[in-house]
Amino acid sequence: MGYDPANPMQDRITDIGPPHYEQFFPAVIKKNFGKWLYHEITQPGVLMHKAESGDECWTVRVGAARLISIDHIREICDIADAHCDGFVRWTTRNNVEFMVDSKAKVQPLLDDLASRGNKFPVGATGASVSNIVHTQGWVHCHTPATDASGVVKAVMDELFDYFTSMTLPAQVRVALACCLNMCGAVHASDIAILGVHRKPPMIDHDAISGLCELPLAISACPLGAVKPIKATNSAGQEVKSVKVNADRCMFCGNCYTMCPAMPLADPEGDGIAILVGGKVSNSRSMPKFSKLVIPFLPNNTPRWPETVAAVKNILEVYAKDARKYERIGEWAERIGWEKFFEKTGIPFTIKSIDDYRLAYDTWRTSTQFKFTSHIK
Amino acid sequence: MPKHDTPLLDELEKGPWPSFVTDIKRQAATKPECWDILGQVELSYKDRITHWKHGGIVGVFGYGGGIVGRYSDVPKQFPGVAHFHTVRIAQPSGMYYSAAKLRAICDLWQKYGSGMTNMHGSTGDMVLLGTTTPNLEPLFYELTHDLNQDLGGSGSNLRTPACCLGKSRCEWACYDSQALCHFLTNHYQDEIHRPAFPYKFKFKFSACPNDCVAAIARSDFAVIGTWRDDIRINQAEVKAYIDGKTPSNGGAHSGRDWGKFDIKKEVIDLCPTGCMWMEGDTLKIDNKECTRCMHCINVMPRALRPGAEQGATICVGAKAPILDGAQFATMTFPFVKIDAETEFEEVVEKIEKIWDWWMEVGKNRERVGETIQRVGLPTFLKVMEVEPIPQHVREPRSNPYVFWSDEEVEGGFERDIREFRKRHAQ
Ligand code: HEM
Ligand code: HEM
Ligand code: HEM
Ligand code: HEM
Numbered sequence: 001m002g003y004d005p006a007n008p009m010q011d012r013i014t015d016i017g018p019p020h021y022e023q024f025f026p027a028v029i030k031k032n033f034g035k036w037l038y039h040e041i042t043q044p045g046v047l048m049h050k051a052e053s054g055d056e057c058w059t060v061r062v063g064a065a066r067l068i069s070i071d072h073i074r075e076i077c078d079i080a081d082a083h084c085d086g087f088v089r090w091t092t093r094n095n096v097e098f099m100v101d102s103k104a105k106v107q108p109l110l111d112d113l114a115s116r117g118n119k120f121p122v123g124a125t126g127a128s129v130s131n132i133v134h135t136q137g138w139v140h141c142h143t144p145a146t147d148a149s150g151v152v153k154a155v156m157d158e159l160f161d162y163f164t165s166m167t168l169p170a171q172v173r174v175a176l177a178c179c180l181n182m183c184g185a186v187h188a189s190d191i192a193i194l195g196v197h198r199k200p201p202m203i204d205h206d207a208i209s210g211l212c213e214l215p216l217a218i219s220a221c222p223l224g225a226v227k228p229i230k231a232t233n234s235a236g237q238e239v240k241s242v243k244v245n246a247d248r249c250m251f252c253g254n255c256y257t258m259c260p261a262m263p264l265a266d267p268e269g270d271g272i273a274i275l276v277g278g279k280v281s282n283s284r285s286m287p288k289f290s291k292l293v294i295p296f297l298p299n300n301t302p303r304w305p306e307t308v309a310a311v312k313n314i315l316e317v318y319a320k321d322a323r324k325y326e327r328i329g330e331w332a333e334r335i336g337w338e339k340f341f342e343k344t345g346i347p348f349t350i351k352s353i354d355d356y357r358l359a360y361d362t363w364r365t366s367t368q369f370k371f372t373s374h375i376k
Numbered sequence: 377m378p379k380h381d382t383p384l385l386d387e388l389e390k391g392p393w394p395s396f397v398t399d400i401k402r403q404a405a406t407k408p409e410c411w412d413i414l415g416q417v418e419l420s421y422k423d424r425i426t427h428w429k430h431g432g433i434v435g436v437f438g439y440g441g442g443i444v445g446r447y448s449d450v451p452k453q454f455p456g457v458a459h460f461h462t463v464r465i466a467q468p469s470g471m472y473y474s475a476a477k478l479r480a481i482c483d484l485w486q487k488y489g490s491g492m493t494n495m496h497g498s499t500g501d502m503v504l505l506g507t508t509t510p511n512l513e514p515l516f517y518e519l520t521h522d523l524n525q526d527l528g529g530s531g532s533n534l535r536t537p538a539c540c541l542g543k544s545r546c547e548w549a550c551y552d553s554q555a556l557c558h559f560l561t562n563h564y565q566d567e568i569h570r571p572a573f574p575y576k577f578k579f580k581f582s583a584c585p586n587d588c589v590a591a592i593a594r595s596d597f598a599v600i601g602t603w604r605d606d607i608r609i610n611q612a613e614v615k616a617y618i619d620g621k622t623p624s625n626g627g628a629h630s631g632r633d634w635g636k637f638d639i640k641k642e643v644i645d646l647c648p649t650g651c652m653w654m655e656g657d658t659l660k661i662d663n664k665e666c667t668r669c670m671h672c673i674n675v676m677p678r679a680l681r682p683g684a685e686q687g688a689t690i691c692v693g694a695k696a697p698i699l700d701g702a703q704f705a706t707m708t709f710p711f712v713k714i715d716a717e718t719e720f721e722e723v724v725e726k727i728e729k730i731w732d733w734w735m736e737v738g739k740n741r742e743r744v745g746e747t748i749q750r751v752g753l754p755t756f757l758k759v760m761e762v763e764p765i766p767q768h769v770r771e772p773r774s775n776p777y778v779f780w781s782d783e784e785v786e787g788g789f790e791r792d793i794r795e796f797r798k799r800h801a802q
């Protein structure tokens with residue numbers, strides 16, 4: 001029996017959770033579960049995992065847009081059927097992994113992938129730029145300050161050679177979030193591309209009473225910039241509404257989240273900030289937050305040339321200057337942030353000096369610094 | 377639905393990286409509403425602003441999460457996306473799939489949705505992007521009945537947990553991250569589907585300190601694999617690295633000539649605790665000094681392996697910057713056994729203790745990390761009945777503003793000012 005609209009609760013099944021993962025394991029994974037000895041990246045995008053049993057699992061990692069069609073997924077299924085006994089997996093960075101159980105099966109798989117145009121770029125291993133993790137942008141969300149998929153496409157086109165090779169000092173993780181909510185948690189990435197608003201919200205006095213609970217809108221503001229007022233709507237009636245103290249506003253959009261009558265998006269006001277130097281692994285140094293080095297770049301559609309150039313510049317200066325194994329944040333700390341700005345040629349602005357909560361932690365309280373061109 | 381002119385988006389069909397624009401156009405052949413996706417996004421590219429309205433409360437009966445409502449603000453122009461709700465489907469642990477399962481999901485979405493997806497959403501769910509309110513119940517029926525799949529979480533509830541691929545293919549996994557993730561996802565279905573928390577709560581499971589799912593940066597409850605005995609060394613393999621027979625870092629740096637492998641420069645000198653040295657051809661590690669950063673193991677995977685006494689460190693309270701600033705999760709439980717035999721009872725007990733407390737004292741829209749900030753780590757540790765240890769801090773506090781309590785001070789806080797004045801004139 002199918003779904004019966006007259007009887008929606010009939011035979012209802014709920015709370016079954018995801019299916020057990022084991023049924024989706026390729027045979028070589030199932031057999032050697034928990035018994036892996038070591039791995040080696042034999043060429044960019046190809047990993048060999050060796051098990052205690054002597055078995056080998058060969059993985060081919062390919063990039064993908066995160067926004068993909070079911071036809072594309074079906075094509076991935078065809079490849080999995082043809083080469084991998086019908087199994088496939090995704091990585092947390094939106095890459096697709098095809099696994100086979102012998103070296104001999106790798107080349108035919110690579111040939112098949114290559115025969116399908118540019119849909120399946122092989123790479124994202126080792127000292128490379130892996131795929132960009134990102135959020136929705138103009139394709140689905142209501143609060144973005146920039147697009148996601150388009151910026152990612154433009155940046156990845158430019159960094160493509162770093163995706164398919166392993167020439168960097170260490171892996172470089174790039175992430176994008178389209179507003180300060182940072183659904184993608186970009187705050188610990190080597191390079192973070194972040195959508196930012198720069199104009200305070202407008203207040204729609206006509207709509208506010210219907211759409212919003214004013215106390216929630218007021219308490220939503222972390223800086224107390226939203227205050228209750230009596231306003232006049234376009235019909236000339238007096239309504240309870242709010243105003244925003246623009247001097248206090250940090251353009252976080254939290255009020256808009258709570259109250260749709262307070263939109264702040266704007267073609268000129270919105271754009272991108274660049275943060276660098278975050279990491280999450282514990283390798284060598286502890287996890288680090290990304291730091292804001294470029295406060296604003298415009299939303300220059302469709303290819304965001306300023307953002308693409310800024311990301312590439314940071315990546316290439318780092319690639320030339322850092323030591324083997326050093327992540328971007330470790331490199332910047334070793335040379336000092338003043339040197340980071342000097343070497344990358346990024347103008348240091350007052351916007352990179354923290355004046356939010358806990359700001360003092362980032363001010364320099366020492367006589368140790370380097371004499372860079374910043375000191376006249 | 378007619379095709380729209382998309383001169384701006386067409387520019388994104390150029391270049392070597394896979395193009396989502398080309399992909400959406402291909403899908404439009406059988407799902408014409410995809411033309412309206414392109415049409416509306418093109419308009420956003422022109423106006424440089426989103427054309428989606430602030431959500432809407434939609435869902436399936438009995439669930440408070442799993443569907444994100446979305447409406448177009450230009451529905452007349454693009455009726456195919458007038459309603460464009462998202463369906464979050466809980467992914468299997470480790471994101472392994474069979475082609476058969478994926479095809480069934482594709483067929484379902486061919487029938488009930490736009491044909492576009494996110495593989496995967498940032499939380500980890502499969503995200504089916506764009507459907508209408510009337511389609512939700514039939515979709516959910518077939519999803520649960522025919523596909524044996526369920527929705528993920530959204531809103532102020534437990535979000536769909538996610539893990540690294542762990543023991544299935546990684547030699548460094550110190551516990552079975554997939555088993556724990558799967559168990560807890562099923563154990564807490566109610567918490568995932570019916571919001572009862574002050575705000576969202578996320579579990580993430582990485583099976584070693586490399587933390588491939590970024591648990592420490594983005595989960596309220598981060599379980600990160602570790603070990604407490606000695607790094608296992610294979611000296612013959614160490615020698616093979618020194619002699620240049622095995623590429624360092626599993627070949628991760630083979631695209632550039634970094635010169636001959638130098639164990640001193642690349643491993644010993646980069647060890648953050650300086651606890652490694654060579655004695656002739658033998659690599660020595662003072663394991664009591666090791667902080668298990670993984671660097672040496674990453675560089676010489678054939679020679680070094682995590683120790684055999686394995687478990688996990690649990691860190692609590694990460695969040696993105698909104699609103700008070702970003703927080704990493706704070707190390708709370710240094711070493712926990714992750715034991716499937718006992719149904720992970722040590723982990724479950726800790727989770728529930730945190731929830732009981734947070735649901736009582738957490739303010740609306742306050743992540744647990746912010747609650748801990750507000751009351752202080754000492755209070756949180758007391759609530760959790762965790763003995764304070766130096767490992768809980770990077771360094772001791774540098775101010776003396778200690779909150780002593782009445783019971784802690786000899787004689788207590790109650791004193792008699794008259795008594796005092798007899799000895800100390802005003
Ligand atoms: C056997 C398989 C894997 C190996 C050998 C491996 C190895 C590593 C290593 C060595 C690091 C970096 C440590 C450092 O900073 O030096 C790392 C980090 C990372 N890995 Fe993996 N990994 C594996 C699987 C995965 C998978 C399956 C994913 C995602 C699905 C993943 C995602 C990540 C991410 C996101 C980081 C970055 C952490 C950061 O930003 O610092 N890894 N991995
Ligand atoms: C006030 C804070 C936040 C608000 C109001 C908010 C709101 C939203 C909205 C409206 C969406 C839906 C996007 C769409 O599909 O149209 C979304 C998606 C999402 N959010 Fe948030 N968010 C907030 C903070 C965060 C944070 C801090 C995280 C993670 C640390 C997060 C993780 C996610 C994830 C994983 C998604 C799934 C969408 C994707 O993968 O692109 N959110 N959020
Ligand atoms: C027209 C009214 C509203 C609509 C259509 C709406 C819709 C949404 C949607 C779709 C999300 C994303 C959920 C997700 O990430 O899964 C969201 C996020 C959120 N909304 Fe609203 N919302 C509305 C008003 C409000 C109000 C009045 C509140 C507060 C009482 C509120 C509280 C939140 C919170 C806390 C989030 C944060 C993101 C999360 O934790 O998932 N929303 N809203
Ligand atoms: C609330 C915090 C503090 C208060 C109320 C305070 C108060 C005082 C007072 C009243 C004196 C004068 C003592 C005397 O000679 O009669 C003094 C001396 C001094 N204070 Fe503080 N102080 C505070 C914090 C600090 C801090 C944080 C530092 C250093 C980092 C500091 C460094 C000194 C020094 C060096 C002297 C001179 C001591 C000497 O005579 O050798 N004080 N403080």
Ligand code: SF4
Pocket residue numbers: 135136137141142143144145177178179180181182183184
């Ligand atoms: S980061 Fe902001 S704009 Fe982007 S999906 Fe999340 S809430 Fe929406």
Ligand code: SF4
Pocket residue numbers: 200201220221222223224225226244248249250251252253254255256264
């Ligand atoms: S955008 Fe943020 S800071 Fe500005 S008024 Fe709204 S809530 Fe307050």
Ligand code: SF4
Pocket residue numbers: 540541542546547548549550582583584585586587588589
């Ligand atoms: S977190 Fe550790 S155990 Fe898990 S996949 Fe990454 S390297 Fe392997």
Ligand code: SF4
Pocket residue numbers: 284646647648649650651652661665666667668669670671672673
């Ligand atoms: S794991 Fe890190 S701290 Fe421990 S010995 Fe290796 S490099 Fe040193």
